[in-house]
Amino acid sequence: MPTFTAPVKDMQFILHDVLKASEQDVPGYDELDRDFTGAILEEAGKLAGDVFAPLNAVGDQEGVRLENGVVYTPKGFKEAFDQFREGGWTGLDCDPEYGGQGLPYLLSTATGEIFSASNMAFMMYPGLTHGAYSAIHAHGSDEQKQTFLPKMVTCEWTGTMNLTEPHCGTDLGLMRTKAEPQDDGSYKITGQKIFISAGDHDMSDNVIHLVLAKIPGGPDGIKGVSLFIVPKFIVNDDNTPGARNSLSVGKIEEKMGIHGNATCVMNYDGATGYLLGEAHKGMRAMFTMMNEARLGVGMQGLSQATVAYENALAYAKDRLQGRAVTGTENPDGPADPLIVHPDIRRSLMDQKSFVEGARAFGLWGAELIDRAHRNKDAEAEGLVSLMTPVLKGFLTDQGFDMTVLAQQIYGGHGYIEEWGMSQFTRDARITMIYEGANGVQALDLVGRKLASGGGKPAMAFFEEIKSFIKANSDDEELKTQFMDPLKQASKQLQEAAMFFMAQGMKNPNEALAGSYDFMHLFGHVCLGYMWARMAVAAKAALTAGAEDKDFYETKLVTGRYYMARRLPACAMHVARITSGADPVMALDAANF
Template identity: 60%
Template sequence: MPIYNAPVRDTLFVLNDVLKIGRFDNLPGFSDASPDVTEAILGEAGKFATEVFHPLNQIGDREGCKRAEDGSVTTPNGFKAAYDQFREAGWGGLSAEAEYGGQGLPHTLAAAVNEYLSSANMAFAMYPGLTRGAIAAIQQHGSDDQKQTYLPKMIEGSWTGTMNLTEPHCGTDLGLLRTRATPQDDGSYRISGQKIFISAGEHDLSDNIIHLVLARIDGAPEGVKGISLFIVPKFVLDDAGNPGSRNGVKCGSIEEKMGIHGNATCVMNYDEATGYLIGEAHRGLRAMFTMMNEARLGVGIQGLAISEIAYQNAVTYAKERIQGRSLSGPKAKDKAADPIIVHPDVRRMLMTMRAVNEAGRALVLHTALKGDLSHVAEDEKERQAADDWMGLLTPVIKGVLTDKGFENAVMAQQVYGGHGYIAEWGMEQFVRDARIAQIYEGANGIQALDLVGRKLALNGGRAIQAFFAEVGKFAEENRSDEAMAPYTKGLKKGLNDLQQATMWLMQNAMARPDNAGAASNDYMHLIGLVALGYMWALQAKAAQEKLAGGGGDEAFLNAKLTTGKFFMDRLMPETAAHLSRISSGADSMMALEDAAF
């Protein structure tokens, strides 16, 4: 069985020493997140993930979810009891508003906990993950009555939530949506249509499931401008606000999937189900994007999470598996062969995974902190700058970390050799589970197009210019520090490549839009490498300061510096290849006629 140990020490290093989160203790939420409290929460979350969620990961994969004739769904053995423990411990309300029963702590802490839970059992963690997104949408766009009605139970975990976008003929292009909403005299609507790929659409974990459903009100305009968002509960509430009669929504089938078998991914049939408009009519996408942005960050965390658990198991195997002798001479002379961790190619794979994971964790926490500051910072300019960072980096985190997560899961499987292909070792499950993160909540190609086609030019390019300025300032301020040279030189080169790529797009994308499309994936990964490199430079600076001050674990800090140098030596140079591909344009990519394929 695979192992998992939550990387609590690394998380605390990023929060306390890199981000210096304690400097925000005057802000709402942060005032209650003292260093001791934060350490205790993360320690308990890691323990919970390891001891409660993780033992069910392979069970969920083997058993999957079962649908009965009446449309009800049973989750794998042990899931219900584990969810009850999750709910009773209050993990779902960690960062939710205290007004509705939450603990009101920073979302940054919730992001860290989400990583642990997703590493331990990605399919299981999706149930509360979808609920968090639905909570965010209701909190931001719902009426006071809707907030009072739904949020306390959802934050408590007694009720869960979903998002219903996709239809059989309509995925990313929501303008093609056909689900209908017919107004009723009492102000409610009758919702009819079919949704597919609905994660956690039906299950036995909670007393009610609150579906957020995109539909078109009768007579509404065609296209995306005519879409509205509705709350459609599994059970219509009675006069006391408790689950009453069964609504006209039912699971038609469970999708047969490549991975995440422990999550019930459902075809949902709506047959004149009672629904309630959330937000303004015909403005449903605005409300749904609140969920989408929440979900995209969560999916980016899933990419990191799978990469982390795959890495941990690959390291364990590489230390134990003996095969061949070191090129520089035997290392385990008392054994018939050396552990495979002595071989440079195995080290290449392990170091690549580690370097991406530790930078990815820092980037997730850095961005989650920006998300908190965009709401609670005292200065308007700081809130705006934080929101700009979030908007720019959200598609990058989703696209890059899930691409890297899958690549790293495959790399970890490769470390195992033939055993990695055998189910009992668990590695092939990580590969299968990781694959979906590149696809759902907006396929990574869509994330790249969103970045290049919309985010770069937004507000006159304010966000990308601020990113250039922040990274460039750090590199310049540390340029004369010899100890930082291994990190700042590579960072500066990567930043220069990114700036050149951005200039090329400005000069060539408007005249020929295909140039933007052809460049988008490379551009997303180029800015991703620079962002990850920036995180490594920040971590190196913090590690050097702690070593100079005589504080901290020297072995841990020196390993940080070595891993960061590996990133700069072996991964950051890929920015040049991305720039070269971007500047080649779309000519050869689009030259063949369709019939030639």
């Protein structure tokens, strides 16, 4: 059975050597010294490794069940959830006014990766709750906040987001769920929603559904969509769960992965709901959840790559197969370990360089979110908005690929459920689909985000990289191995963006046909930038006489691998982009 050990040391390196968190001018970051973050990450790692990870296979094998209208989670989940709540983990970065600890989102993102790597399906229950909390916190009335947030911060009540219907997923303007106004100011919600993660379960006293619906007489399409708070149990005046609302679970979806999470069909039959935010402005409120969720999903993709790599590495060191072509390296055994073989090394280095680069990228994104929210920094807001589709799309595409590479290292055993590796691949697969399928993320990036604000966020990104390269090019080794490749990749990204600007106005297909490649091109540049920043930090630590030389030297070796073997994918992506729409659109639909 797979095991999991939290990558605390690597996270500490990113938080303190690279991001220099405690030195930043973001309110609350002054508390984030090494001892403080180390203690929290270590405790998160213990809970993840000792409690959540052993339940990962249990959840996968047992799944959830629906009996007489009640959803039951796998054995051990409820006890683990109680332990998670009692430890205060559910409100780590939530508002202290409602019982949260008020710590930066950066720290919540780091612990989130740890927990998700140990048991992704389990962590979706508090994860969806946090998103619903954020939407109510940002758009709710004072009464709504006082009613719902304290219990959601502690996960005594959990939350969901209800968007998709059987006939509409991405095109939410087609939704049919109705919200009929009532004399008391509430609404009666009627309709069916599908694919509702954590839609119902036995681990909390109430489930607070955030449901998109249309008020009759409102504008057509997406402009007529509103968002409603629809609790499973109507809340009494004393803030206790009261009468059961008119909603039910129609079925539990049977899925490829995340079996431990209850993915529900939800039926609303005149259920009582309360408008959240303004009428017909539901998407604005829902995007508060979705933007947060998209970074979270990106980190889920990373988390599955993390745990898969960790186990594949252990297997490669232990499994004896064949002899090294350069001479026997295990003379006392019948064969050498797998890790002596160059192609196994290639696979492991692909995984290692992605996981560590992606972790830095995700934590940098979380820092930008903190800066945007806590400092009211418009530039940080624009930059993280630009990169949200990249964080979600690139990290999940690549994260899934890395779980496949890890599974491959096991050979036939990787295909056998007993060894547990297939679960990481099956669980990771959903991350490429939910919270906006990755093709839609790419369209959002090219069609909206790239030109948003007159292109200022994109220009700010290029300027940041240019300034960083200039500031770190005096060291010839760093310049040759990191700064020059990053400079070339950045120019390739700019070339692709200029192609879109020149051709996209004449024919939008010219841009949209290359959008997926652009998302991956952008992702590689971001990881290249992260590796360059990590190389500078590692080199500085070695120069200062750091005790753990192996750790920092390994960082440099891994970074050089990424720059030499992974970053050149940028040339392929820009070649595809500049080939235009013709190769994609030339074939008549009837001839496919």
